[in-house]
Amino acid sequence: MIYKKVPIVEIDLRNDRFRISYMPHRKRLTESIHAIGLIHPIILRTINSTEYCQIISGFQRVQSCIDLNMKQIDSIIYSSDELSDAKALLLSLHQTVTSRAMNLIEKSLCLRKLSEIGHMEEATLITDIMPLLDLEPGKKIFQNVMRLWELDDHLKAYIVENNVALSNAALFSSFSREDQKNLFDLIIPLRLGTNKLKEFLTHIDEIRHRDEIVASQIIDSEMKTILADQNMPTPQKIETIRKRLKEKRFPALAALEKKIQxxxxxxxxxxxxxxxxxxxxxxxxxxxxxxxxxxxxxxxxxxxxxxxxxxxxxxxxxxxx
Amino acid sequence: MFKPKKIYIDVEVENASFTETILNNLAGVPIEFIDDPRLATDEILSKPDPIGQGKKHLLITSYKGRMLKPCPGTPKVICCHYQILSPVIGCPLDCTYCALQMYFNNPLITMYANINDLMREMDERLQRKSGWPLRIGTGELTDSLELDHITEMSRLFIPYFSKKSNVLFELKTKSNQINNLLDLNHGGKTVVAWSVNPQTIIDKEEMGCASLEERLQAARQCQEAGYKLAFHFDPIIYSPDWEEGYESVVESLFEYIDPQNIVWISLGTFRYPPSLKPIIRERCPRSKIIDEEFIPGQDGKMRYLKPIRVGMYSKVLSQIRSHNRNVFIYLCMESTDVWRKVFGWTPKNTADLARMFRT
Incomplete structure (x- = not known):
């Protein structure tokens, strides 16, 4: 391991083998580097038979430095012999969790890379890594988090931007890609809170399981008309669609309640x-x-x-x- | 017949006579002696599908607490003051709806070998008087007969209860393993009871259980051996063809069994604690039973809508009554208003229902 200033042109910027960040907020980082310079050096690893290094930790810092027109960057450099893929990923993980909170998609990406690139056993990931990621160690939660990376890109962004709870994010991943897109089109304009999102997703999930249909068959033209209505306020749209979904999930109860009303x-x-x-x-x-x-x-x-x-x-x- | 993959024996009970009985009946099954039962549960819990794995592994240990306890029933409904005897917990049968799947801390089939403690406890309990006939059963936390070829519990309990008064001992099962029962002196104190469902439900939701016909054939053999019989239409499961399904069960039942030998029939529609739902979805993704309309009942359990429950009870009741007007029929864990709608009357409370059972 050596410590030195590395010209940015010697860093392979396309190599994201160890990247575990997803939609990070970089604006404040860039402002900080601009104000007082880079506090923590980035970590690099040499790539055999090339002059380039790959980034182990510091993807955002490198990008900020480029944005600030900096030409070289303080770096800790490991040779490829002294740092295995698994160790490199662990270094990256520890650097990240000690400096900022990771979002759900990043946690999913991290677990997947430790499994696929680092060849870490599932049991180790559950007992040793999940607590580091502020996840309750357990097989079910592990499986739910692992699946999030496979979600449609729009949904991944929605989960990060809206800080969607794991229980709801996991519900999304039980749908097919096509259904995920349909759900996205329904849910985004409504800006649902945690409880309502859970209710919507659970109803749709249970209706499709019961009737053996897909989400697009549940999100009917009536719901689409409500969604497209420019004059209807969002809270009213939510309540109307919610009622419609409830009627589909509980038709007998809805009929009885209607009769009583x-x-x-x-x-x-x-x-x-x-x-x-x-x-x-x-x-x-x-x-x-x-x-x-x-x-x-x-x-x-x-x-x-x-x-x-x-x-x-x-x-x-x-x-x- | 069920044979576990492996037996874990708590060293504390390795010399118990019950342990010896079990091992004699399971010759050739791998054994591991353990100092602490938690070693066995931890091992099973670390496997994929610990519930399914638990059904294939046996733990023999001791139980320090009471093994005879009142059925906890459920609040705000009429219960029947049933007493649960639990020398065995867990079941190799794999019913979709089984609430035992929620016992996360110990998924293994667990047999308690300190039987002498249990017999002492029963002697004490039976000496105390109660205002109604005592009904004691082993079929709440396991199947009463599915493991009888291993435990031979029937040979212990049936003669024991034959000499007792004001008590009925109920063996509740979905199996047809009655061989140990047929030559025993039961003294009319043992009721052999079967849970029944249409064969289409058995095929989909009661994995590993005997067919309806096998259950009824076994019931007929017990009838011939002089046993009192009972039948539990529980859980009654809603499906598009539930009416025809349960009608055919009732028809078959009275083809095989003389109603004079039936001491009670219970009716209970499918209900479940909310925490069972994700387990059913994960373990039995093809099952449709939780897709119906369920609402939280007054006791917190998820139930079919009241008009649906009343409709199902009323129909099954009338089907049974068309064959026999006298057999005692009760609802399991239902509210007084449902009782009234189905029967036109209701027990005042749990004690009132308990008094209606006759020994």
Whole structure:
């Protein structure tokens, strides 16, 4: 290992064998190098039978230096004999995790490279590397993270930009490439939060499994029309599509709820009275809420409740429970 | 018949007579003696599909706690005060819907060899009086008969209970392994019970289990040996042709069995804790049973919508009643409103239902 300034022209910039960064934020790094120079030297490895070096760690720093028109860069150089691929990857990983947080796609890339290039055993990756990546060590999570690198590029970018949770990112990877594209077209314009994204993906996943269809058959023309509607605010689009998906996933429940809501409307309850249905219709009792500010109002409510108890629609609702 | 790939023996029980029985019945199976049962569970948990692997490996150890416990039932529903006897936990059968798959910490089929402790515990429990007939079963955390060629538990328990009063011992199974039972003196105190489902469901969701016909043939042999019988339509699984499927089960049941020998029939639609869903999706990706519409019930378990459950119960009930009007039928883990809709009446509570069982 030697330490010296290396001309950037001697670095093979196309060689990204050890790159584990994906969509990093480089602006601040460039500003920092511009202000006070490079603090940490990059790590290089010589390439046998060439005059070039390959980058082990420092892809972003090199690019920033190029942007700043710098001609040479402080480097630690290993010969190819003293640094195996596995060690090189580990060096790169340790450099990264001690300097910044890695996104999910980078974690996926890192695990894959350690497996494919570093020939590291799955058990070692789970027990030794996952904790370094702030991942709970476990086979299921390992498999989920490994699959993320295979996602459609647009989705990978979406996951990074929106800091999508692993549970949701993993749901994406259970879909085919074509379905991933369809999901992307549905989800991007809606800017869904974590919980709603999970609900959307889970419903679509379960419908396609039940009906043995693909996502494009679930995202129907009605949903596409809603998405394309320029006049509808996004929260309303989300709720309308969410309702549509729920109806497709739970058709019997949706029909029953609709029937109950129709009967509730026909009861024409006064504003001071409200009726609640037990969640998911589990239970046999309705709940009445009312408020009053004096005896006279209470007497009026009692008269209205008595009238309510004689309505046919109430009997229909009770029979449905 | 089931034969494990390997037997792990906790050195603490290597000389127990139950261990000897098991080893005599599994001659030739590789054995590993271990100081700590966790060594066995850790080894299985490190393999791909630990649940599937656990079903192929046997652990013989001891259990320090109580092996006879009340069924935990489920809150806000009517239960039946069942007592669970668990000298064996885990099952080689591989039903898609089995809740045992959630026991992550120990996927192995585990047999507790400190049987003397268990018998002492039962003696104590049976001396205490209860306000209803005691029903004790071994079929909640394992299949009562699938491993009987290895454990010979039936030869221990059936004669034991034959001399006891105000108690019924239930062996609940999806197998047809009844050879050990036929020559035993049961004294009318043992109920041999089968879980039943249409053959199409058995083929898809009950891997390794006996066919419906094999179960009913075994039931008929037990009937001929004088045993009381019970049948559990549980889990009743929804499918587009569920009506025809369960009708054919009922038809077959009454072709094989004299209803006078049936002491109870239970009905329970498929329900599951939410944490079972990802396990089913991963282990049984082709299964459709969790694709139906499920809602969280009052007890937190996922259930079919109430009108669907009521419809299924009512139909199976009427199919059974068309053959026999007297056999005792109850719902497993259902709310009073479902009871009322299906039967037109409801037990007031769990104790009330428990009193309805007769010894």
């Amino acid at each position: 129709n009967n509730l409307r026909q009861l024409k309850l006064p504003p001071e009275l409200s009726l609640s249905i037990p969640p998911f219709l589990e239970g046999e009792k309705l709940k009445v809420d009312f408020s009053f500010k004096n005896e006279e109002e209470l007497r009026e409510i009692i008269i209205k409740l008595t009238a309510l108890s004689r309505q046919k629609e109430l009997e229909t609702i009770l029979e449905m429970l």
